[in-house]
Amino acid sequence: MSNVPADLRYQKSHEWARLEADGTITIGISDHAQQALGDLVFVEAPEPGRHVNAGEACAVVESVKAASDVYSPVSGEVVAGNADLGGQPELINSDPYGAGWIMRVRPDDKAQFASMLDAKAYAAALAAETH
Amino acid sequence: MGLRTPLFDTHVAAGARTVDFGGWDMPVNYGSQIEEHHAVRRDAGMFDVSHMCVVDLRGDRVRDFLRRLLANDVAKLTQPGKALYSCMLRENGGVIDDLIVYYMNDQWFRMVVNAGTRDKDIEWLRQVAAGYGVTVEPRTELAMIAVQGPNARAKAASVMPPDIAQRALEIGPFFGIDAGSLFVARTGYTGEDGFEIMLPAEHAVALWQGLRIAGVAPCGLGARDTLRLEAGMNLYGNDMDETTSPLESGLNWTIGWEPQDRDFIGRGALAAQKASSDTRKLVGLLVEDRAVLRSHQKVIVANVGDGEVTSGTFSPTLQRSIGLARVPAQTGDRCEVEIRGKLVPARVVRPPFVRHGKVAIAL
Numbered sequence: 001m002s003n004v005p006a007d008l009r010y011q012k013s014h015e016w017a018r019l020e021a022d023g024t025i026t027i028g029i030s031d032h033a034q035q036a037l038g039d040l041v042f043v044e045a046p047e048p049g050r051h052v053n054a055g056e057a058c059a060v061v062e063s064v065k066a067a068s069d070v071y072s073p074v075s076g077e078v079v080a081g082n083a084d085l086g087g088q089p090e091l092i093n094s095d096p097y098g099a100g101w102i103m104r105v106r107p108d109d110k111a112q113f114a115s116m117l118d119a120k121a122y123a124a125a126l127a128a129e130t131h
Numbered sequence: 132m133g134l135r136t137p138l139f140d141t142h143v144a145a146g147a148r149t150v151d152f153g154g155w156d157m158p159v160n161y162g163s164q165i166e167e168h169h170a171v172r173r174d175a176g177m178f179d180v181s182h183m184c185v186v187d188l189r190g191d192r193v194r195d196f197l198r199r200l201l202a203n204d205v206a207k208l209t210q211p212g213k214a215l216y217s218c219m220l221r222e223n224g225g226v227i228d229d230l231i232v233y234y235m236n237d238q239w240f241r242m243v244v245n246a247g248t249r250d251k252d253i254e255w256l257r258q259v260a261a262g263y264g265v266t267v268e269p270r271t272e273l274a275m276i277a278v279q280g281p282n283a284r285a286k287a288a289s290v291m292p293p294d295i296a297q298r299a300l301e302i303g304p305f306f307g308i309d310a311g312s313l314f315v316a317r318t319g320y321t322g323e324d325g326f327e328i329m330l331p332a333e334h335a336v337a338l339w340q341g342l343r344i345a346g347v348a349p350c351g352l353g354a355r356d357t358l359r360l361e362a363g364m365n366l367y368g369n370d371m372d373e374t375t376s377p378l379e380s381g382l383n384w385t386i387g388w389e390p391q392d393r394d395f396i397g398r399g400a401l402a403a404q405k406a407s408s409d410t411r412k413l414v415g416l417l418v419e420d421r422a423v424l425r426s427h428q429k430v431i432v433a434n435v436g437d438g439e440v441t442s443g444t445f446s447p448t449l450q451r452s453i454g455l456a457r458v459p460a461q462t463g464d465r466c467e468v469e470i471r472g473k474l475v476p477a478r479v480v481r482p483p484f485v486r487h488g489k490v491a492i493a494l
Binding site for chain 1: 148159160163164165353357421422423425444445447471
């Protein structure tokens with residue numbers, strides 16, 4: 001079973017998001033997603049300063065098995081990409097909710113974050129997907 | 132639910148993720164595919180390959196039968212136990228399957244064929260064998276475990292009965308021995324030394340557990356694929372099939388052209404292809420950018436034409452993407468590959484990429 005921390009929000013496309021104290025939102029891919037992809041070999045995170053739209057493919061995670069787009073759950077300006085992933089893409093496998101974060105976005109509208117799935121709803125979506 | 136090998140429950144208990152492979156539920160990894168890959172390159176790993184099919188061929192004319200059936204020539208097999216890699220072709224030169232055949236004695240050869248092609252292979256074998264009075268016996272009751280890596284033979288021998296272990300350690304490369312309860316061959320699909328061990332299905336779990344205790348890492352089909360691709364070995368169904376010939380699949384070296392009067396199935400079609408300057412070829416590709424080759428990506432060779440990636444992956448040993456591609460005959464040493472909408476430059480190289488743990492191409 002994959003780990004779904006209760007304090008995060010999720011998308012059905014397997015991104016997680018956390019609202020930080022400074023109002024930015026940190027985004028990564030879920031434990032389920034990293035397990036399904038297998039060992040990550042390349043990560044392409046967006047450049048700071050870029051504006052992304054909710055639902056837009058803005059990062060790429062590539063594993064031994066396949067390349068996969070990461071969709072931003074919110075519209076806003078990218079304030080940081082995780083530079084550590086350039087040399088250590090496996091951080092996503094070992095710590096998907098911590099050191100394996102992918103990007104940080106300053107949202108245009110915080111309501112988009114509030115409308116994401118909570119942990120319970122995401123766990124239910126995972127259960128429906130695997131059964 | 133797919134077909135299951137005798138080791139299926141053992142894999143699941145060890146935390147394997149399983150996938151469908153040619154109708155079989157097989158382990159793809161037990162956690163990290165890359166760690167499994169490195170275990171084989173640096174120490175010892177094992178694969179459940181019980182889905183592959185052992186076929187025993189018996190009869191007074193079994194050698195004549197195989198000299199007609201196979202593109203490679205079993206006349207090369209003069210010492211008992213010696214193995215030969217060959218394609219089995221249709222009359223039009225298309226590859227029905229690639230296989231290994233062992234010469235056991237003048238009335239008995241043993242063949243190992245792929246899982247996904249088993250049924251059509253056996254049908255074809257029986258069809259051709261009928262003219263030679265040769266019996267075709269699939270040994271579906273046998274399991275098979277491949278133990279591969281620089282320390283594989285020593286670790287595997289440590290769990291065999293002492294008399295068999297002694298004989299196993301004396302087996303030369305590409306030979307097999309029938310040691311009663313075990314058939315042990317010094318063959319594999321990883322580019323490393325090692326054994327492929329065939330044994331009755333009911334003993335497979337005990338051998339697997341023994342190997343695990345001896346320090347052999349369980350490895351899934353994911354690592355098997357990156358290992359064989361680094362070793363420059365074709366995967367049937369990806370790199371070749373019935374629409375391609377061995378000449379278009381980098382397997383010229385497996386065609387026994389001499390003697391010229393040996394009339395093997397597909398010879399006429401191959402001879403015509405060989406005479407043509409337009410016959411496509413299978414080459415290795417190496418990508419320098421941070422992008423990964425995948426099968427079916429389009430290959431563009433400037434001023435020459437297009438081709439296609441047949442297998443691609445990220446090479447854990449090289450830390451680069453590598454692949455095999457079928458390209459026009461005139462392709463030189465550079466090309467481009469269309470990867471996720473972008474044209475990425477690639478170098479054309481001669482496989483293998485890695486052999487016996489060492490990088491075998493210029494990076």
